[in-house]
Amino acid sequence: MKVLFAASEAYPFAKTGGLADVCGALPKALRKRMIGARVVLPLYGTIGKEMRSKMTFVCHITVPVSWRIQYCGVFEAHENGIIYYFIDNEYYFKRDGLYGYYDDAERFTFFSRAVLEILPHIGFKPDIIHCNDWQTALIPVYLNEFYKHDLFYADIKTVFTIHNIQYQGKYGMEIYGDVLGLPYGKESLLKYDDCVNLMKGAIQCSDKVTTVSPTYAKEILNPYYSHGLDGILGEFSYKTCGIVNGIDYDDYNPETDKLIYKNYTADTLSDKKANKKKLQIEMGLPVSDAPIIGIVSRLVGHKGIDLIKRVFEELLAADLQFVILGSGEPEYEGFFYEMSNRHPDKVALKLGFDNALAHKIYAGADFFLMPSKSEPCGLSQLVSLRYGTIPIVRETGGLNDTVKDSADGVGNGFTFKNYNAHDMENAVWRALSGYSDKAGFEILKKRAMSCDNSWKASANAYIGLYKEILSQR
Numbered sequence: 001m002k003v004l005f006a007a008s009e010a011y012p013f014a015k016t017g018g019l020a021d022v023c024g025a026l027p028k029a030l031r032k033r034m035i036g037a038r039v040v041l042p043l044y045g046t047i048g049k050e051m052r053s054k055m056t057f058v059c060h061i062t063v064p065v066s067w068r069i070q071y072c073g074v075f076e077a078h079e080n081g082i083i084y085y086f087i088d089n090e091y092y093f094k095r096d097g098l099y100g101y102y103d104d105a106e107r108f109t110f111f112s113r114a115v116l117e118i119l120p121h122i123g124f125k126p127d128i129i130h131c132n133d134w135q136t137a138l139i140p141v142y143l144n145e146f147y148k149h150d151l152f153y154a155d156i157k158t159v160f161t162i163h164n165i166q167y168q169g170k171y172g173m174e175i176y177g178d179v180l181g182l183p184y185g186k187e188s189l190l191k192y193d194d195c196v197n198l199m200k201g202a203i204q205c206s207d208k209v210t211t212v213s214p215t216y217a218k219e220i221l222n223p224y225y226s227h228g229l230d231g232i233l234g235e236f237s238y239k240t241c242g243i244v245n246g247i248d249y250d251d252y253n254p255e256t257d258k259l260i261y262k263n264y265t266a267d268t269l270s271d272k273k274a275n276k277k278k279l280q281i282e283m284g285l286p287v288s289d290a291p292i293i294g295i296v297s298r299l300v301g302h303k304g305i306d307l308i309k310r311v312f313e314e315l316l317a318a319d320l321q322f323v324i325l326g327s328g329e330p331e332y333e334g335f336f337y338e339m340s341n342r343h344p345d346k347v348a349l350k351l352g353f354d355n356a357l358a359h360k361i362y363a364g365a366d367f368f369l370m371p372s373k374s375e376p377c378g379l380s381q382l383v384s385l386r387y388g389t390i391p392i393v394r395e396t397g398g399l400n401d402t403v404k405d406s407a408d409g410v411g412n413g414f415t416f417k418n419y420n421a422h423d424m425e426n427a428v429w430r431a432l433s434g435y436s437d438k439a440g441f442e443i444l445k446k447r448a449m450s451c452d453n454s455w456k457a458s459a460n461a462y463i464g465l466y467k468e469i470l471s472q473r
């Protein structure tokens with residue numbers, strides 16, 4: 001079985017968020033299970049010299065983008081046992097960032113068309129093209145409309161994964177002919193709420209639609225979570241399922257992690273305490289036994305930061321410390337900056353993102369707070385469990401699938417259901433009460449570290465899905 005992952009980012013070549021982690025780790029997990037998985041990405045200008053030095057030129061072709069004929073170079077690199085292909089066009093991709101440009105629709109239209117056009121030239125014909133988020137949503141549409149008549153493409157199937165339904169690729173109808181180049185009369189493939197919606201096209205045209213957790217697959221049928229797509233998802237719910245993400249256990253391993261202060265295992269949790277002490281020192285907090293609550297997040301309302309702000313000062317009345325890493329909306333950046341200045345013995349803040357510090361927070365904190373309004377899967381709670389740092393989360397999306405409240409004596413964290421600041425606050429109080437029971441808290445940390453959130457189960461679930469699709473050929 002051969003699978004080609006088409007994505008706008010994949011670690012270690014290009015990353016802005018969790019999509020890159022998934023598209024870097026899942027193909028590797030599939031390869032370990034004898035699935036011929038490869039990845040295709042844009043050749044962004046932000047990819048550094050070290051990574052570019054690993055690339056070799058394969059070929060160049062031309063790619064149609066409506067009435068345009070555009071150059072497309074193809075490069076290949078081998079990393080972590082995976083073959084990566086890179087689509088080169090400096091007009092579209094030699095820029096300072098990955099997204100956020102006025103012509104993103106045209107850039108990823110080119111990329112989607114190029115993914116299909118290069119297949120006869122790279123010596124790799126996939127059984128399945130696994131597309132990810134709106135940037136690759138046109139691949140199933142173009143495959144059906146322009147390529148299925150060709151015997152080379154006739155048996156290729158498509159899977160489309162929704163990593164975050166908030167970002168759908170919505171544009172005015174004027175791009176339908178001028179950019180997308182689809183036949184007139186087929187507007188219904190992409191038209192939704194009087195605009196072009198690329199994700200809608202993928203949901204309709206792909207063979208299977210997946211989301212990154214079973215709970216999220218159910219939630220997005222509800223208008224509260226769907227960002228307007230509940231209608232089309234309800235229509236095609238028969239081909240939609242949720243498979244929870246995993247994390248790369250090689251990258252996130254407290255026993256071998258070179259970024260943390262001191263390595264440890266579930267049997268040497270005293271060394272986790274050494275990480276806590278070093279974290280306090282680095283972040284300018286008093287060294288004490290006070291529980292540390294870590295937050296590594298985008299500082300936006302969507303991540304539940306508004307709930308934290310609402311009750312933050314009440315929480316600071318307790319004997320605890322916060323270590324916060326992230327950036328986002330000025331309202332929340334300013335709030336935490338003020339709190340860190342007013343309470344320097346209890347609140348440590350670093351604005352921006354620092355991967356090494358993130359690892360140190362996972363290793364050194366006692367709790368990890370993640371009260372998201374919605375969370376398709378979430379990776380941070382999986383990492384915190386791996387490091388024996390107990391998650392405090394809202395029961396939504398992948399958080400609900402991976403964190404169970406420890407009140408029953410078998411759970412691995414502390415949870416709350418309603419999107420309410422005081423419900424979240426109550427979960428924190430319960431966590432602090434659990435921390436005071438030293439023997440019980442040691443058991444809870446070991447239980448958290450025993451959870452298997454590797455890609456093993458998820459990869460097997462995807463293999464089962466691929467086999468189901470191919471059995472229908």
